[in-house]
Amino acid sequence: MTFKPLNENDIVNTRTLLHEAIPLTGTIVTGSYLDTSVTPAEPTNVKSYSHGMFETIYDYAYLSSSANHIFDMTFGISSQASSSLTFAAAGMPTKKRNIYGQMSQVLMGYDVTGSVQRFDEDGDLLAGGNKIEHAFILPFSRLLVKDEIKKETFSMRLDVGTYVAAAQAFNAADLITISDLGASNEYRVNSPAGEYGILYATGSNGVLNTAATTHIQNFGGDNYWRCGLIFYQAGIIVLTGSVFSNDAADGLLVNPVVLDSLANDIDAMMTDLSIDDMNEALRHRMDNIQFNNTTELNSTVYFCRVNHNEFNYSSNPTYLENSRIRVKTQATDDPVAYITTVGLYNDRNELLATAKLSEALKKSPSQEFTIRARLDY
């Protein structure tokens, strides 16, 4: 065994990005796992809480130990927007304001006066512009997001057509697709929670409101409607409530959307119904969610260079037979060794790691090798 010092040119640190494709079909969210023993049937993979501030969605009935938490759902409204609204007792105004305040505080931070910044529709805080005053907020589980959501891979299909009792009975023409178009190259960095992109909606002709010009962005000659934000490292989607609205001021749709069996639209739900009811309305209309996540794999590669005149001898006891080098048949033969293991030592010659070769490598003075030992962490 021979020690050979590694110099700075022999060590290189690399980073590889491992991704996972995460498909979440709407059936998981809208009711694959219904408990039909109660009327109306309730999804067993959606956990509601007595505080009513959010719901948790699992990929299987949550009472099963196999279930994984996939995301939470909640709804918030800014205090500026809600001050002029009249809420019903069941409308949970304080909780909706608190949720908006908390999420915007964490995700958007504060302005120079110390006030919490509202969610900005295009992320350009200095220019002002449209704010997202009320929004569905979907924080995805760390199990799915890992280090971050990969930019420009998020897509969600929502139904904005006529209300039908059976979820998933969607008409393709009524589906709008929401995605973080162009986010690979254009994303915002002015959030304390990391990078975020803008969500854009697109759909069939006549579904989205072409008069809502302040919300429209043109990509390659096609119109896209700004409808929310996606925070990549935090793994949070902020989806404006206007995605279900046809209000002249800020609605994205041409036709109003009835969100529940009581013929409530988004404005009525916002003031009169609970957060759980609003979540159910959104779940009812989810056709598909899809994104890719990213995990950073850090590696150090040690280039172990074996020169022609090195490592041609072994101190292994089996190298000798009757005190003779057993790999030689005659004295003039080249010395030969077989490399099986590379040991990595620290500067005090303490063994830190070993790299085993899948098969022994024959080494003679006529050969040179560079063995690449990679340490992942």
Place this chain on the structure above:
Amino acid sequence: MSYFELKDNDVFVNTIEAYPDYRLYVHSGTLYLNDHQAVSGTYSDNILGVPEGYVSLFEYNVNRDTSDRIYPFVVKGGHKQSFKTVSKTQFNTEFGYGGDVITGSYNLSASISRETMTSPSRKLRALKSSLNHYSFWSQSFKFENYDNRSVTMINIPSIFYGSSIKKGTVTLKSFISGTVVGEATDANKRGELVHDGNIIGNVLYDEGIILLSGSETLGTFGPGSMDLRWIDFAYGIGDGEPISSVHLLSASFSLDFQGTSQLQNMTILAKAPEGMLNHSNNPTYIQKSGDSLLQIHTSSYEYIEKKRFVKNVVHSEQTDVEPLFNKETYISKICIYDKDRRLIGICKLATPIRKTEVKEYLFKMKIDL
């Protein structure tokens, strides 16, 4: 907010060693893990998407169709990172460096396997060094005891046992029609599996391998009175071991053991000494003033803010009497910083603790690593 430096005696790391129990039961070629029966799903007999008795890595894709499954991928790059399922030849020939995507698949699974070796075997020879090494525990480990004879190898993946199987916890039982006909244990914790005073095999605790060589008959079963021996242990779960005979239905096997799992736990002691931590920079610490807090006096030589008073929050039984002022704070959280004063952790208290000048506290924070 004050900074205190943690000394050597304020931080210590403990290792908690846990011994999770595992029980595997084999009947008619089917394996049951921890006596659990798989829950049938819409797309397969097991919602986890792995065979019965297998552990699913990450437990992703619960009850999902194959086309809707989460799967991993990497973009081929100069770092040569790929998946183990992609061979070197495939990596070099099937994927380009122009952003080609190499995909893997879930669900990854693992379970015990069984192999019989009836002639000199490469796999057995690969264990020669380990077997001879463990012969200092028991001569029964010697490689010669296994060479050129019928041997059954039970391989337990490390996902089951962690760093090592706990010594002395392995128990093998053979059943005929539900009645135990043979039980082998390692009571001496030397890796010897002993049944009725005879060594019928060995356990390599660190490697997760059980070698069985006992060929004495434990009993007979079925109408043909077939012999059941230790080398038949777990018959049916190995490759190419058909379960066509009705005889086998009456024989079953169980394997019990404990794994070893180590968990590091860091304890940090943070002291709030008396006479310290009695001031807060929180704006609510100051009395509300009718005047603007921004009222200042400034000149070329000075900058003087208006005098402000600390709020008296001392508790009093009487509502109409102002209690004697005492500096008090409420400690609500402790932040941990690195040597460059970068925040690396926050410990929140369930309820804020009142800190007066005469009180001192010791906070004990724990974190699992």
